Amino acid sequence: MSEVKYSKEHEWIKLDGEEATIGITKHATEMLGDIVFAELPEKGSNVDKDGTAGVVESTKAASDVYTPVSGEVIDTNQMIVDDPSKINEDPEESAWFFKLKIKDKSEMDSLMSKEEYEKFAKESSA
Amino acid sequence: MSIKKTSLNNLHIKYGAKLVEFAGYQMPIQYKDGIIQEHKYTRSHSGIFDVSHMGQLFISGGDDLTNDLEKIFPADLKKLKTNQSKYSFLMNNKGGIQDDLIITKTSDGFLIILNAACKYNDYEVIKSKLDNQYKLNLDESLSLIALQGPEAKNVLNKVIPGCNSLKFMNGNNYIYNNKKVYITRSGYTGEDGFEISIKHSDTETFVESLIENGSKLIGLGARDTLRMEAGLCLYGNDLDNDTSPIEANLKWAIPKSRIETEFVGSEVLKNQFQSGVKKLRVGIKPDSKVIARGNTKIYNDKNQEIGKVTSGTFGPSVEHPIAMGYVDNSYSTVNTKIFLEVRGKKIPANICNLPFYKKNYVKGEINV
Numbered sequence: 001m002s003e004v005k006y007s008k009e010h011e012w013i014k015l016d017g018e019e020a021t022i023g024i025t026k027h028a029t030e031m032l033g034d035i036v037f038a039e040l041p042e043k044g045s046n047v048d049k050d051g052t053a054g055v056v057e058s059t060k061a062a063s064d065v066y067t068p069v070s071g072e073v074i075d076t077n078q079m080i081v082d083d084p085s086k087i088n089e090d091p092e093e094s095a096w097f098f099k100l101k102i103k104d105k106s107e108m109d110s111l112m113s114k115e116e117y118e119k120f121a122k123e124s125s126a
Numbered sequence: 127m128s129i130k131k132t133s134l135n136n137l138h139i140k141y142g143a144k145l146v147e148f149a150g151y152q153m154p155i156q157y158k159d160g161i162i163q164e165h166k167y168t169r170s171h172s173g174i175f176d177v178s179h180m181g182q183l184f185i186s187g188g189d190d191l192t193n194d195l196e197k198i199f200p201a202d203l204k205k206l207k208t209n210q211s212k213y214s215f216l217m218n219n220k221g222g223i224q225d226d227l228i229i230t231k232t233s234d235g236f237l238i239i240l241n242a243a244c245k246y247n248d249y250e251v252i253k254s255k256l257d258n259q260y261k262l263n264l265d266e267s268l269s270l271i272a273l274q275g276p277e278a279k280n281v282l283n284k285v286i287p288g289c290n291s292l293k294f295m296n297g298n299n300y301i302y303n304n305k306k307v308y309i310t311r312s313g314y315t316g317e318d319g320f321e322i323s324i325k326h327s328d329t330e331t332f333v334e335s336l337i338e339n340g341s342k343l344i345g346l347g348a349r350d351t352l353r354m355e356a357g358l359c360l361y362g363n364d365l366d367n368d369t370s371p372i373e374a375n376l377k378w379a380i381p382k383s384r385i386e387t388e389f390v391g392s393e394v395l396k397n398q399f400q401s402g403v404k405k406l407r408v409g410i411k412p413d414s415k416v417i418a419r420g421n422t423k424i425y426n427d428k429n430q431e432i433g434k435v436t437s438g439t440f441g442p443s444v445e446h447p448i449a450m451g452y453v454d455n456s457y458s459t460v461n462t463k464i465f466l467e468v469r470g471k472k473i474p475a476n477i478c479n480l481p482f483y484k485k486n487y488v489k490g491e492i493n494v
Contacts, residue, residue, distance in 0.1 A: 033347070034162040036440035037417055037447075039469075055469065057417050059161040059351055059440055081415075085162075 005108055006117030007068035009050075012092055015108060020069055023096040024056065024087065027121040033058040035087045040076040040098055047073060047100065049107050054097055056087065069107040071100030132178040133269045133326035137333060141343050148346060149242035151179040156345035164348035165442040168315055169483075172275035173344035174336050181245025182268050182323055183252070186235030187261045195236060198255050199229060200371070200389050202381040206231040211295045211310055213379045216248055221370040221394030224251065226361055230297050230310060235260075237297075237308070239270070239321070241361045255390070269329040273336060274319030274344075274352075281339045282309075282320055285332065289320065303328050314349065316356025316483050354448055355441045357409060357480030363420055364407065364436040364450060372398040373452070375407040375480075405433060406458040409480040410449040410466070416473045417447045418466040424453055425465040425472060432457050435466065441482055448482045449475075 002016045010028035014021045029035065037057035047053045047067045054065035076098045080086050087095045102108075112120060130151045138145060143154035154176065156164060167173055185191065192203050201214040211230040215223050225244040230237045240248045249264045256262070273282055283290040286300045289309050297310035305325055313319035324332055337343070350360070359365045365374055372380075372395060384392075385399055412418060422435035438449030449466075457464060460479055465472040 033156060034160045036162075037415055039416075057440070059165075059442070060155070060347055062417070062419065 003108065004114065005068070005111035006114065006120075007066065007111055008120065009066045009068070010121070011066060011068050013068050013108070013111065015102065015105070018102050018105075019074070020071060020100045020102045021096045022053075022067060022098055022100065024065060024091055025117070025121070026091050027125070029088050029091045031125065032056060032063060033060060035084045037062075038080045038084045038087060038097070040081060041067075041073045043073050043076055045073050047071065056084070065097060067098075067100065068111055069100065070103040072103075073098050074101050075099040130179075132176055133329040134176045134178065134333060137330050138176070138343070143343070143345060146346070149179055151242065153179060154343070154345040156347045157343050159342070161345070161347040161351060162442045164342070164344045165351050167342050168275045168317060168344055168348065168352055169443050170276070172273060172277040172281050172319075172336075172341040173315075173348070174333055174341050175272040175274065175344050175349055176269070176333075177272050177321070178269040178329070179242035180270055181238075181240030181242065181248065182265050182270060183238040183240055183245070183249060184232070184235065184263045184265055185238065185252075185256075185260055186232075188259060191235060191260055194256055194259070195229075196384075196387070197389055198252060200380045200384050200392070200395065201229055202383050203229065203231070203236070205383075208233055209297045211297060211312060213376075215371050215376075215379070216244075216251065217370070217389075217391035217395075218367060219391060219394075220368075221372075221391035221398065222367040223361070223365045223369055223371060223374065224248070224367060226359060226365055226376075228310075228312060232308075237323075243362060267326060268323050269326050271322045271324060271329065271333060271336075272313055272319060273322065273341060274313045274315040274317045275341075276318060277340065278317070278319045281336055281341050282322075284339050285335045286322075292320070294318075302332060314356075314358055315352035316358070316481055317352075350437075351439050351442055354437055354439055354450070355443055355481060355483035357450065357482060359407075359450075360437060369407075369452070370395060370398060370403070373403045373405050373407065402455065404455055405452040406455050407436075407450060407452055408458050409478040409482065410435065410438075410451055410464070410475050411478045411482070412447045412449070412466060412473055412475040414473060415447060416466075416468050418449045418468055418473065418475070422449070422451070423467045424451060425467065426457060427463060427465070429465075429472075432464070444482045450480065453477070 039055040053067040142158035279290040292311040433453035435451035
């Protein structure tokens with residue numbers, strides 16, 4: 001069974017065995033507005049927990065995308081590069097950003113559950 | 127200083143605006159539809175913009191007023207007919223732009239529309255340059271509403287009959303709710319449109335009736351993407367105290383009849399007209415989807431820094447990133463290859479013609 005967790009930087013992460021799929025939350029897309037550009041990490045590169053692993057830009061501004069865990073990038077989602085508006089449409093399913101081979105599963109422990117994240121998102125946007 | 131609210135503040139909230147502080151005012155950055163939809167609706171139908179934060183400066187009194195204003199502004203005010211408008215500048219002695227503005231000749235003087243962030247300073251500067259001889263009224267009892275887009279004329283004509291006969295860059299008095307409103311045909315989006323100066327107490331009802339006739343409220347976010355596609359400057363980004371109208375590629379706004387005459391900054395401008403300028407404002411189109419925002423450094427193919435971007439975004443109607451900025455004059459020719467430094471990478475781009483989006487103005491008496 002897969003485990004889904006959330007970061008304070010508004011990323012979600014779904015872990016299936018050693019494969020982690022990462023994207024940004026619906027709450028993040030609502031704060032950003034219309035997304036018009038996405039940049040993803042290089043396949044085969046290694047990313048470190050809390051490090052920059054991509055960029056999203058709305059009509060207004062650019063924001064970094066961070067990785068909530070460390071690992072090797074094994075896949076990236078070209079669909080969101082070709083059509084960044086997909087991120088606004090379906091941020092937590094088809095518009096994922098990248099997949100990692102997770103280095104240390106214990107890094108998942110410090111992340112938030114769905115309930116915790118929803119509470120956090122509500123408070124941080126209040 | 128407490129943050130100011132326009133007369134439409136409740137209406138902004140009612141229509142789901144995200145409010146931000148801009149030039150001391152609480153202003154809508156966007157509404158529920160978001161910037162791209164708002165941008166496209168303005169291009170395809172009509173958008174309502176609350177621009178009440180801008181300054182409406184009325185100057186009147188005295189036969190020498192036109193003469194004295196020509197000592198300040200490089201516009202041909204003597205030739206201006208009543209109700210005709212011109213784009214011009216308030217400059218410093220170095221020819222740097224302190225504000226860009228629209229001057230309209232009224233029945234008893236002039237109306238000057240000033241940028242929100244500059245208006246109080248402009249007022250003091252103009253007042254002192256006029257030696258306190260005239261009546262200056264920075265009228266804060268009036269709201270300013272812009273209605274822009276191909277349907278603007280039809281929508282506005284239903285609410286205020288007769289105004290669709292106005293010509294571009296011309297204004298007139300109309301009646302709304304038994305009170306006088308002043309309407310000019312102008313705007314900041316690259317579309318046909320109007321700006322309506324109206325009493326605060328009538329503004330909400332007026333805007334609701336525009337909405338009932340099919341227009342939608344548009345925030346500052348889309349106002350910015352619309353003006354960038356139209357190649358228009360934003361003061362503070364694309365124009366500042368260290369940039370002259372010639373450098374800003376706005377030479378067209380300085381009539382030939384004024385080049386040899388005296389006004390604030392005329393020495394510098396005359397010199398620039400004769401000898402040219404070092405930097406020039408240009409349009410920039412990145413080859414890829416990467417967006418270069420303000421302050422992005424510009425390089426030539428030898429990796430030498432040649433300028434910087436002053437405005438950049440994704441253009442919703444041109445469906446591509448767009449930017450404008452200043453480059454060393456020798457790189458200002460259209461199709462020159464340049465490189466933009468974004469997040470440490472050099473992104474190829476080309477110098478291109480402005481505007482990015484072709485204008486749809488209703489032509490009137492234009493002498494540029």
